[in-house]
Amino acid sequence: MLGGLMTELMPPLNPLHVFDVTARLGSFTKAAQKMRVTQPAISRQIRTLENFLGVQLFDRDRQGARITPIGEQFHRQITPAFQIISRAATNLTEMRQTEPLRVRAYTTFASKWLIPRLPSFYVAYPNIKLDISNVVAPVDFARDRIDLAIQFGSGRWPAAESELLFKDLIQPVCSPKLLKKVRLAELDDLKNVQLLHSHYRRTDWHDWLAAVRRTDLLPNNNEVSFSSSVLTYQAAIEGVGVAIGQIHLLKNELNSGTLVPLFSAPFERKLAHYVAWPKSKSLNRRARSFLSWLRAQLRDTSR
Numbered sequence: 032m033l034g035g036l037m038t039e040l041m042p043p044l045n046p047l048h049v050f051d052v053t054a055r056l057g058s059f060t061k062a063a064q065k066m067r068v069t070q071p072a073i074s075r076q077i078r079t080l081e082n083f084l085g086v087q088l089f090d091r092d093r094q095g096a097r098i099t100p101i102g103e104q105f106h107r108q109i110t111p112a113f114q115i116i117s118r119a120a121t122n123l124t125e126m127r128q129t130e131p132l133r134v135r136a137y138t139t140f141a142s143k144w145l146i147p148r149l150p151s152f153y154v155a156y157p158n159i160k161l162d163i164s165n166v167v168a169p170v171d172f173a174r175d176r177i178d179l180a181i182q183f184g185s186g187r188w189p190a191a192e193s194e195l196l197f198k199d200l201i202q203p204v205c206s207p208k209l210l211k212k213v214r215l216a217e218l219d220d221l222k223n224v225q226l227l228h229s230h231y232r233r234t235d236w237h238d239w240l241a242a243v244r245r246t247d248l249l250p251n252n253n254e255v256s257f258s259s260s261v262l263t264y265q266a267a268i269e270g271v272g273v274a275i276g277q278i279h280l281l282k283n284e285l286n287s288g289t290l291v292p293l294f295s296a297p298f299e300r301k302l303a304h305y306v307a308w309p310k311s312k313s314l315n316r317r318a319r320s321f322l323s324w325l326r327a328q329l330r331d332t333s334r
Contacts (some may be wrong), residue, residue: 042080047080050080051109052105053077053089054102060097062170086102086105110178115309122124131161131162133162134178135159137165138167139277144279148235155320169188172191172311178308178315182305183305185302186303188307190309195304196325196329197279198302199299201300202297203239203276204275204285205290206268206270206290207288207291208270218248221248222248225272226249227257227273229257229259229262232260239298264284265292266285273293275291
């Protein structure tokens with residue numbers, strides 16, 4: 032019964048806010064300017080509150096509106112509550128501004144694409160802190176405290192919005208060290224080298240060989256498997272064998288000549304890298320800034 036009574040005595044909050052602003056400024060006109068509404072809108076909100084309370088809060092005449100003694104008393108009583116709300120909102124905003132933007136990315140994407148470009152992000156957005164984590168499992172925004180996630184797949188994830196970054200373009204790559212020792216001019220030459228595999232991209236060799244119609248080259252008795260693509264590519268750089276490279280992630284190595292693409296036969300798979308975020312809430316300012324930076328980096332890369 033008490034809870035129901037308190038609910039009935041709670042004034043409508045928007046008219047109460049309008050009354051607080053109007054009483055502080057002492058003018059309907061100034062309140063309208065402050066709140067970016069019309070003066071009649073202010074008057075209607077005040078009238079709504081007066082009707083609810085059953086009292087007259089302002090005297091109105093041709094010279095304007097003046098707060099009544101009972102209105103002044105009521106305003107003194109509600110002012111501390113609005114001050115508490117204002118301080119709480121300010122504290123929350125300041126706390127949110129100091130929190131890092133939580134980004135999840137695969138280890139290979141982070142090490143080969145994201146991290147080399149991060150200095151330009153901090154130049155553009157020096158006040159945004161990043162918390163970058165690496166997890167292979169698909170992100171679950173309902174469970175994980177993540178603002179943005181770099182995901183690999185079809186672009187369709189439950190309760191998530193996504194935006195395409197780039198397609199998965201794959202091609203065999205190796206080190207110039209290996210080319211000095213072994214001939215790799217024709218596909219049949221792959222029989223004479225070790226094929227390097229990544230645990231989480233086990234189908235890469237099959238998919239690429241299927242695209243060039245040479246699945247007969249698998250299985251290869253000289254296969255070596257690594258737990259991650261980063262280790263696989265490092266093994267290729269050291270001349271251990273030939274890896275299937277994700278071309279978009281190996282631009283630095285290819286441009287510097289650390290790795291060399293083979294056979295002039297890149298294959299674009301249907302899967303791709305996407306940036307994703309929870310569908311249930313709008314992106315905050317920091318996330319929008321990070322997205323804008325990502326898009327700019329992709330435009331620069333494409334040029």
